[in-house]
Amino acid sequence: MSDEMPLARLFGIVLQHHYATLNERLRPFGLSAGQVPIMLRLAAGQNVTQEALARQFHVDKGAVARAARRLEEGGFIRREIDPIDRRAVRLFLTAEGERVVPEFVRFGREWEDAITAGLDADEQAMLRSLLDRVVGTCADARCCHE
Amino acid sequence: MSDEMPLARLFGIVLQHHYATLNERLRPFGLSAGQVPIMLRLAAGQNVTQEALARQFHVDKGAVARAARRLEEGGFIRREIDPIDRRAVRLFLTAEGERVVPEFVRFGREWEDAITAGLDADEQAMLRSLLDRVVGTCADARCCHE
DNA sequence: GGACAACTGTTGCGTCATCAACCTTTATCT
DNA sequence: AGATAAAGGTTGATGACGCAACAGTTGTCC
Numbered sequence: 001m002s003d004e005m006p007l008a009r010l011f012g013i014v015l016q017h018h019y020a021t022l023n024e025r026l027r028p029f030g031l032s033a034g035q036v037p038i039m040l041r042l043a044a045g046q047n048v049t050q051e052a053l054a055r056q057f058h059v060d061k062g063a064v065a066r067a068a069r070r071l072e073e074g075g076f077i078r079r080e081i082d083p084i085d086r087r088a089v090r091l092f093l094t095a096e097g098e099r100v101v102p103e104f105v106r107f108g109r110e111w112e113d114a115i116t117a118g119l120d121a122d123e124q125a126m127l128r129s130l131l132d133r134v135v136g137t138c139a140d141a142r143c144c145h146e
Numbered sequence: 147m148s149d150e151m152p153l154a155r156l157f158g159i160v161l162q163h164h165y166a167t168l169n170e171r172l173r174p175f176g177l178s179a180g181q182v183p184i185m186l187r188l189a190a191g192q193n194v195t196q197e198a199l200a201r202q203f204h205v206d207k208g209a210v211a212r213a214a215r216r217l218e219e220g221g222f223i224r225r226e227i228d229p230i231d232r233r234a235v236r237l238f239l240t241a242e243g244e245r246v247v248p249e250f251v252r253f254g255r256e257w258e259d260a261i262t263a264g265l266d267a268d269e270q271a272m273l274r275s276l277l278d279r280v281v282g283t284c285a286d287a288r289c290c291h292e
Numbered sequence: 293g294g295a296c297a298a299c300t301g302t303t304g305c306g307t308c309a310t311c312a313a314c315c316t317t318t319a320t321c322t
Numbered sequence: 323a324g325a326t327a328a329a330g331g332t333t334g335a336t337g338a339c340g341c342a343a344c345a346g347t348t349g350t351c352c
Contacts (some may be wrong), residue, residue, distance in 0.1 A: 004186075004187075004190065005202075005203070006182075006183060006186065006254055007261070007262075007274065007277075008161065008179075008254075008257070008258075009166040009183060009203050009204070009205075010277040010278065010280075010281050011157045011160050011161045011164070011206075011277070012161055012308080012309080013204045013281050013284065013285070014154075014157050014277070014280055014281060014284060014306095015154065015157045015158055015161055015309095015338095016155040016309065016310070017284040018157070019309085019310080019337070019338070020310075020311095023181075023337075031285055032336095032337060032338085033154075033337080033338075034338055034339085035156045036152075036336070037152060040237075041150075041151075041347050044150065045319095049300080050288050050300075051299080051300060051301080052303065053207075056151075057151070057155050058155070058159045059155075059338095059339075059340090060339060060341075061301065061302090062301085062302075062303075062304095062339080062340075062341080062342095063243070063302075063338070063339055063340075064301090065300095065301060065302055065303085066257045066299095066302090066303090066338090066339095067338095069302090082300095085299090085300080085347075085348070086300095086346085086347060086348085087299065087300040087301070087346070087347045087348070088299090088300060088301085088347095089300080090303070095205055103159060108154075108177075111154070112152075112153045112154075113282055114284075115153070115280055115283060116153075116280065116283075117281070117283055118280065118282070119276065119280070120285045122179065123276060124280055126272065126276065127273075127277075127280070128153065128156075128264065128271060129162070130272065130273045130276070131153070131156040131157070131273075132151075132156065133231075133244075133264050133265065134156075134262065134264070134265070134273070135156050135159050135160060136264070137260070137261055137263055137264045138159065138160060138163035138260075138261055145286065147345085158338085160338095161308090162338095162339065162340070165307070165308070165321060165339085166340075166341095166350075169306095169307075169340095177309060178306090178308085179307080179308075180307070180308055180309080194331080194332080196326055196331065197329080197330055197331080200330095205308095205309075206309060206310055206311075206333095207330075207331065207332090208309080208310075208311080208312095208331085208332075208333075209308070209309055209310080210331090211330095211331060211333085212308095212309095212333090213308095214331095215332090228330095231318070231329090231330080232316080232318085232330095233317045233318070233329065233330040233331070234317095234329090234330055234331085235330080235331070245304065247343090259309095263305075
């Protein structure tokens with residue numbers, strides 16, 4: 001199986017599998033995997049700043065900007081300049097966005113289910129817990145966020 | 147901490163941390179993280195085919211081709227056409243490659259140590275085991291390799 | 293109130309990696 | 323043997339992401 005596989009490669013393989021799976025399912029929408037986290041976040045509550053998204057998902061603000069642009073071009077979100085702080089852009093789902101986002105949620109959930117199909121509930125919880133802690137360790141290394 | 151973080155993002159964060167760390171350390175060599183797995187494999191035994199590397203690390207053959215080219219241009223490996231099967235290219239370390247590869251091994255090990263610093267030995271083993279199984283699951287999904 | 297710093301967002305460039313198309317070489321099949 | 327298929331490798335297009343430089347806006351501090 002894992003004959004001398006660097007730990008980093010394991011992460012890479014899983015991540016690429018995620019991109020491949022999501023990209024395929026999102027192609028009919030003209031979208032790809034990078035836009036999903038934004039949609040998921042908006043499904044849970046709108047009126048969100050790009051900066052808040054970048055911070056929440058530990059993603060570069062440039063990546064958020066590009067993803068938001070594609071979502072807007074596709075007609076899934078609307079962007080409004082915050083009247084109080086005119087630097088900030090606030091994101092909202094359009095009617096079309098509201099309509100499709102449950103499917104995106106399902107895509108994400110199904111991928112997680114598929115990937116952890118060989119693990120029982122305890123092992124899944126253990127995996128997430130260990131990943132959380134590893135992420136915490138490497139997040140501390142560079143920035144010192146919340 | 148992980149407030150509604152998609153599982154895939156956890157993998158992405160760790161992987162990006164790996165790239166950032168390795169790229170920084172490899173810059174003095176004119177290399178970057180993508181070339182490391184090849185070097186590590188060659189350190190453990192030379193005369194390897196690009197196709198074998200792609201299969202071992204579950205990486206696209208195109209990625210291996212590019213990484214091998216950069217390593218050759220940097221003078222770290224040598225590429226010889228297999229005289230038996232003239233389609234195949236076999237990779238070897240140069241003297242310079244032999245000289246630096248122990249450092250690359252160290253870079254990789256130090257990153258793994260840093261990332262798992264918050265985990266005890268049992269938890270580290272558990273993490274790798276769970277990752278192996280998840281990777282096995284998603285590897286089965288597309289191909290049906292060894 | 294005016295100079296300077298800090299923050300949000302955008303864009304260009306680089307890296308990792310995939311896929312698809314192609315070329316060359318080898319294997320297969322009749 | 324000749325045609326066809328399959329395999330190893332290369333290249334171009336694309337996606338995700340980070341970093342750095344920049345623009346516009348707001349905050350701070352004399």
